[in-house]
Every structure is written in C-alpha cells, then in structure tokens.
Amino acid sequence: MSSATAAPIRLDGVEKIYDGGGTAVADLSLDIAAGELVALVGPSGCGKSTVLRMINRLIEPTSGSIYVDGEDVTSSDPVELRRRIGYCIQHIGLFPHQTVAANVATVPRLLGWDRDKATERVEELLDLVGLDVGIHGKRYPHQLSGGQRQRVGVARALAADPVVLLMDEPFSAVDPIARGRLQEEFLRLQADVGKTIVFVTHDVDEAIRLGDKIAVLSNEAKLEQYGTPAEILRRPKTSFVSEFVGADRGVKSLSVTGLAQAQLRELPPGEHPTVTSAANLREALSRLLDGETGFVSVTESGHSLGGLSADDIYRALHSDDG
Numbered sequence: 075m076s077s078a079t080a081a082p083i084r085l086d087g088v089e090k091i092y093d094g095g096g097t098a099v100a101d102l103s104l105d106i107a108a109g110e111l112v113a114l115v116g117p118s119g120c121g122k123s124t125v126l127r128m129i130n131r132l133i134e135p136t137s138g139s140i141y142v143d144g145e146d147v148t149s150s151d152p153v154e155l156r157r158r159i160g161y162c163i164q165h166i167g168l169f170p171h172q173t174v175a176a177n178v179a180t181v182p183r184l185l186g187w188d189r190d191k192a193t194e195r196v197e198e199l200l201d202l203v204g205l206d207v208g209i210h211g212k213r214y215p216h217q218l219s220g221g222q223r224q225r226v227g228v229a230r231a232l233a234a235d236p237v238v239l240l241m242d243e244p245f246s247a248v249d250p251i252a253r254g255r256l257q258e259e260f261l262r263l264q265a266d267v268g269k270t271i272v273f274v275t276h277d278v279d280e281a282i283r284l285g286d287k288i289a290v291l292s293n294e295a296k297l298e299q300y301g302t303p304a305e306i307l308r309r310p311k312t313s314f315v316s317e318f319v320g321a322d323r324g325v326k327s328l329s330v331t332g333l334a335q336a337q338l339r340e341l342p343p344g345e346h347p348t349v350t351s352a353a354n355l356r357e358a359l360s361r362l363l364d365g366e367t368g369f370v371s372v373t374e375s376g377h378s379l380g381g382l383s384a385d386d387i388y389r390a391l392h393s394d395d396g
C-alpha cells in the first residue's frame with residue numbers, strides 16, 4: 075500500500091486545567107520519533123486520554139506547545155490536522171446505520187475521493203486488518219464480533235493514510251484471547267504501515283507487548299519514566315514505576331530480552347532442547363525447562379551456536395543492570 079511518511083510528535087511543557095476541574099496535565103514534555111509506537115500507561119484518571127486528545131485538538135491545552143511534524147498544532151486548521159491524524163477509541167463510534175465498507179470510507183468520502191478510488195482503498199484496508207470486503211464489508215457494525223469491530227475502527231482510522239495514529243484503549247473491550255490476537259495482528263500491521271502511533275492503555279502487559287517505548291504517567295500526567303519496555307522493566311526509575319509494572323517484572327523482562335544479551339557456552343554431549351538465536355530469554359528458559367539436560371542449545375540455520383544453562387539466562391537478564 076502507499077505509505078505516507080510518519081511524523082514526529084513533540085510535547086513541550088503541556089498543561090491542561092479543565093474549566094471548573096482540577097489539573098489533568100501539569101507539565102508534560104515528550105518527544106516521539108517518526109514511526110515509533112509509544113504506549114502511555116498509568117492509573118485511571120492520571121490524564122492519559124487528555125494527553126492523547128490534545129494531540130489532535132479534541133482538547134485545547136491550557137499552556138505549552140504540541141508539534142506534529144514540526145508544526146504547532148494550535149495554529150493548524152483542526153480539520154486539516156485530523157485528516158493527518160487517525161483516531162481510534164475503545165467503544166468506537168462506528169456509525170451503526172452504515173455498513174462496514176461505508177464506515178471505513180468515511181474520511182475518503184469527506185476528502186472527495188472518487189467512488190472507485192474510495193472502494194479500492196476500503197478493500198485494501200479491510201484486507202490489511204484481516205477482514206474480507208465481500209463478507210464483512212456489507213455487514214452493519216452490530217453484525218460483527220467485538221474484535222472485528224475494533225479492526226474496522228483501526229481500518230477507518232488508517233483510511234486517509236495519516237502520518238500519526240492515536241489509539242485510546244482500542245483493544246480493551248474484547249476478551250483476553252481475542253485481545254491477544256488483535257495485538258499480534260496490530261504489530262504486523264504496524265510493521266507494514268510504519269505510522270507514528272500513540273497508544274493509551276492502563277494495561278502494562280499490553281504496553282510491554284506493543285510499545286517501542288513506554289511513557290509511565292502518574293497523577294496529573296507526571297512523566298515517571300520514558301524508555302523501552304526492557305529499560306522500564308529492568309531499571310524502573312522510581313518506586314511508582316516499579317510498583318506499577320508489578321512484582322513479576324523479572325519474568326516480564328525475560329520476554330523483552332533477546333539472546334544477544336547471553337554469553338553462550340560449549341554444551342556437554344546430550345540431546346538438548348533447541349531454540350533459535352532470534353528467540354528471547356523467556357522462550358529459551360521455557361525450552362530449557364521442557365528438556366531434562368539443564369541446557370538449551372541455541373541454533374542458527376539448524377546449527378548449534380552453543381548453549382545456555384538457567385544460570386546463564388539469569389546472568390543475561392541482569393547483564394546490563396546498572
């Protein structure tokens with residue numbers, strides 16, 4: 075598919091005080107590189123959605139600046155801005171009396187695309203999110219499962235080929251199994267489209283799974299830590315972060331640490347379970363536990379490069395702890 079370039083986003087000293095309400099965002103600065111997927115996580119009410127909605131001007135900041143592609147959003151035409159920014163939310167407003175195809179075609183129609191071009195785009199997008207235009211395109215939203223509706227929401231948000239995609243808890247309304255599948259599909263989709271994505275979730279596991287980076291926020295959108303999932307799990311900067319990511323962060327960090335961190339050893343003779351060099355430490359450990367030799371052999375193109383014991387895996391996990 076055609077892919078518009080992704081755009082960087084910059085928040086500079088952003089503050090939001092709601093009329094008659096308290097401070098939702100006190101003073102937030104954040105740099106998001108083009109093509110990066112950043113998850114905003116934090117407890118309920120800490121200001122995540124407010125931050126997201128200021129990026130596309132659904133909410134105006136009280137002070138501070140927000141730049142998309144270097145341009146100050148407060149001086150952009152909001153309609154033009156939202157055309158370049160896809161937005162997708164939890165219980166999305168899909169239009170109930172329009173078919174799936176018509177829903178996805180909303181923005182292309184607003185942009186005045188001709189019918190053929192819009193139809194082609196709808197087909198391409200439904201295909202991209204794993205729906206069949208022939209089967210699902212003619213249905214109405216209530217004739218879809220929750221997971222399918224979320225996919226339509228993502229397709230619709232991508233319709234005008236935005237440079238930024240904002241997603242507010244897009245997968246939280248579906249059951250855990252469908253959710254895992256959607257997350258996986260979503261990662262594949264992102265590998266394909268390469269948008270800059272800001273993603274709000276209260277689920278740390280989801281943030282770890284999806285984010286290139288995670289911004290952990292506490293009350294009033296205070297930035298407790300901003301880093302890769304591995305950094306956040308291994309070296310939480312504040313007690314808030316370590317509590318928020320949970321007591322099992324050691325186990326979680328296994329799955330975000332690649333085998334490149336591990337020092338391979340020569341294996342004793344025997345039938346060791348194997349794992350490919352592209353795997354992570356969690357996969358290596360679970361293969362090791364499947365076998366009986368106490369080692370796992372790391373292979374590349376079918377050849378063993380060496381092996382790891384459980385202690386080696388433990389050392390690799392802590393190899394660059396500060």
Ligand SMILES: Nc1ncnc2c1ncn2[C@@H]1O[C@H](COP(=O)(O)OP(=O)(O)OP(=O)(O)O)[C@@H](O)[C@H]1O
Pocket residue numbers: 092093094095096097098116117118119120121122123124125276
């Ligand atoms: N329109 C509004 N007027 C006044 N206060 C508001 C308004 N919208 C949100 N707030 C307040 O601002 C704070 C941040 O809300 P926000 O929805 O951004 O949090 P959140 O982290 O997204 O929460 P959740 O995870 O529960 O959705 C909350 O204290 C909320 O009550």
